[in-house]
Amino acid sequence: MLQSLEMLLTSYDMPAHDHNASSRAPAPGLFRGPGDAASFAPAALGYALFATRWLQAPLYFGLVAAQGVYVYKFFNELWKLIGHVINGYADETYVMLAVLKLVDVVMIANLLIMTIVGGYETFVSRINLQGHRDQPEWLSHVNSNVLKVKLATAIVGISSVHLLQMFVDVHHTSRHALLWGTVIHMAFILSAAILAYMSGPMLESRKGGHGDGGGGGHAEGHGGGNPQLIPKQSGGTHSEVTSVGRAAPSASAAMPAASRGGSGADSRIRAAGFPAPKTLEDFDHDFVRSLDREAVATLGKLDFITAKENVVLLGPPGTGKTHLAVAFGTRACQAGHQVLFATAAEWAARLADARAAGRLTKELALLDRYPLLIVDALGCFPLEAEEAQLLSRLVAHRYERGSLVVTSDKPLSGWDLVLGDAAVASAVIDRLVHHCEIIGVEGDNYRMRDHGGFGFASSAAR
Numbered sequence: 167m168l169q170s171l172e173m174l175l176t177s178y179d180m181p182a183h184d185h186n187a188s189s190r191a192p193a194p195g196l197f198r199g200p201g202d203a204a205s206f207a208p209a210a211l212g213y214a215l216f217a218t219r220w221l222q223a224p225l226y227f228g229l230v231a232a233q234g235v236y237v238y239k240f241f242n243e244l245w246k247l248i249g250h251v252i253n254g255y256a257d258e259t260y261v262m263l264a265v266l267k268l269v270d271v272v273m274i275a276n277l278l279i280m281t282i283v284g285g286y287e288t289f290v291s292r293i294n295l296q297g298h299r300d301q302p303e304w305l306s307h308v309n310s311n312v313l314k315v316k317l318a319t320a321i322v323g324i325s326s327v328h329l330l331q332m333f334v335d336v337h338h339t340s341r342h343a344l345l346w347g348t349v350i351h352m353a354f355i356l357s358a359a360i361l362a363y364m365s366g367p368m369l370e371s372r373k374g375g376h377g378d379g380g381g382g383g384h385a386e387g388h389g390g391g392n393p394q395l396i397p398k399q400s401g402g403t404h405s406e407v408t409s410v411g412r413a414a415p416s417a418s419a420a421m422p423a424a425s426r427g428g429s430g431a432d433s434r435i436r437a438a439g440f441p442a443p444k445t446l447e448d449f450d451h452d453f454v455r456s457l458d459r460e461a462v463a464t465l466g467k468l469d470f471i472t473a474k475e476n477v478v479l480l481g482p483p484g485t486g487k488t489h490l491a492v493a494f495g496t497r498a499c500q501a502g503h504q505v506l507f508a509t510a511a512e513w514a515a516r517l518a519d520a521r522a523a524g525r526l527t528k529e530l531a532l533l534d535r536y537p538l539l540i541v542d543a544l545g546c547f548p549l550e551a552e553e554a555q556l557l558s559r560l561v562a563h564r565y566e567r568g569s570l571v572v573t574s575d576k577p578l579s580g581w582d583l584v585l586g587d588a589a590v591a592s593a594v595i596d597r598l599v600h601h602c603e604i605i606g607v608e609g610d611n612y613r614m615r616d617h618g619g620f621g622f623a624s625s626a627a628r
Contacts, residue, residue, distance in 0.1 A: 171470055219290050226286045233278045239269045262334050270327045275321040284316070318358035325351045330495045395549050434499035438540075439507045444492040452484055455607035461605055465494060471537050471569045476598055479573045481607030483546075489575035490605070494571055505535045512543040513560060514553035521556070537571045545584040554585040558594050565597040570628035572598065 248266040254262070258517040287293050329351045332339045435443075446466050451459060465477060477494065479487040508516065522528035533539060540558075549557070564570050569625035576584050578599070582591040 173333045174373070195204065217482065222290050223286075226282050226290070229278055229282050229517040233282070236271050236275045236278070240268060240275075243271065257332060258442075263331055264329045266327055266334065270324060273320065273324045273327060277317065278318065278434055280316055290387065300513055315362045318354075318361050322351075322354050322358050325354045351607055365429050365468075369492060385558055407586060431500045431502075434502075434504060435496055438493060438495055438499060438505040440490070440492045441488070443496070445496060446490070446493040449486060449489055449493065454607055455482075456608035457486075458605060461603060462490065465603060465605075468494075468498055468503075470603060471498055471503060473601070475601040475603070476569055476599065477571045478578075478602055478604045479607060480569070480577060481575065481609075483575050485607040485609045487607055488542055491573050495538060495540050498538050504535060505538045505540065506533070506536050507540040507542065508548070509542045510549065511547050511553070512558060513539075513541055514549060514556050518553065519562060526550070526559075530560065533560075533563075534567060536568065538571065539564065540571045540573075542573050544572055544574040545581070549585060551586050554587060555591050557585070561594050561597050566601065570598065578604075586628045601615070 243264065247256065247261070247268075250260065250264075253466055267497075283293065302414060329347050332344055332347050336344070446462065449462075451457065481487055492507065495507055498505050508581075516574070517526060517529065520526045541560075545555075561570065574581070578595055581595060582588040585591045585594060
């Protein structure tokens with residue numbers, strides 16, 4: 167089995183940007199034969215077709231002009247309202263209708279800016295807002311599905327304002343108009359609900375809430391599945407997390423924060439137990455020598471979670487593997503997924519406690535409610551044979567059922583030493599890399615950047 171993985175095992179020793187070198191088009195003027203020229207033609211055509219996305223750019227600037235029209239309309243209506251109030255021509259109904267009209271204009275303007283910024287970012291070109299203090303929270307994890315759901319909910323809000331205007335001015339609105347206004351509004355609500363359900367987050371929330379083992383996204387507020395079986399994550403420093411193992415706490419302390427009444431991205435992030443806050447925007451790409459930035463950006467869209475695929479981050483200590491893993495997990499929490507973070511030693515201890523209590527199968531089934539599990543620092547500390555078997559059991563159980571992000575400072579070819587057995591290593595690698603993106607991170611130790619060559623390699627991943 168290990169021999170059949172020879173190509174994958176050697177990928178750690180080559181630069182990350184060369185991992186897909188065979189699929190890239192050669193540079194013009196470097197053809198070595200007719201085959202090279204023939205392979206370049208389809209690639210050039212693909213790049214040309216991709217470049218046509220810039221034809222959409224004028225459309226978004228047209229929407230900017232339309233937004234200017236709504237700004238003018240807003241202040242025009244506001245001036246009329248102020249004039250009527252000053253002259254004493256405005257009764258309560260008129261003021262309410264005028265204010266609702268202003269709200270309607272603002273909501274349409276919000277819809278426009280969401281379409282302009284989110285659509286341009288998604289379909290034309292990235293907008294470099296990294297570090298900008300006013301960067302929209304939703305823009306960091308926007309994709310076509312998220313954008314469609316947000317637009318649909320914005321349309322429902324606009325329709326609600328229109329319907330409210332009709333009911334406020336009911337004496338001047340026909341019953342026929344009221345009936346059809348209500349029907350159209352309900353149609354908007356139904357279509358938005360169906361779109362959200364088909365886009366994924368609502369479906370994952372429904373699965374996770376019923377504990378059906380389908381890798382659902384939410385676990386809040388449901389009593390089934392014994393959530394106390396998942397030990398609470400530590401809020402300590404990373405050195406504390408990776409240097410000592412932890413026994414499972416009591417049932418009341420072990421319940422995730424999101425299950426104790428919290429909600430939203432912040433609660434999911436706290437419940438995940440990340441060692442420190444990390445984002446993809448904060449990652450220092452200039453420090454590492456070799457990293458496939460395109461692959462990292464693609465993983466940041468979280469499609470691998472929907473596809474129940476895995477990510478393996480390989481590289482020397484201090485090169486940013488844990489930073490990337492936590493950043494992926496944080497973005498998943500922001501997108502509505504439940505995530506759990508622990509070191510390999512902690513996962514082994516957790517499963518060992520569950521097996522000692524006779525509930526290992528139930529514990530593994532409960533973990534199905536979390537679409538993403540992060541196994542950090544595999545190889546930093548030696549594992550006993552029993553611990554390696556339990557990790558193998560976890561990987562086998564998650565296979566095609568949920569996503570794993572694994573970080574290790576050892577190449578895949580050295581995992582037989584990490585796990586203490588070639589057969590166990592083969593089984594783990596076989597299931598882990600079948601549906602997987604392997605990212606190699608090469609560079610100097612980030613933590614020792616201010617100490618020149620006098621530092622020792624750290625046992626904890628950055």
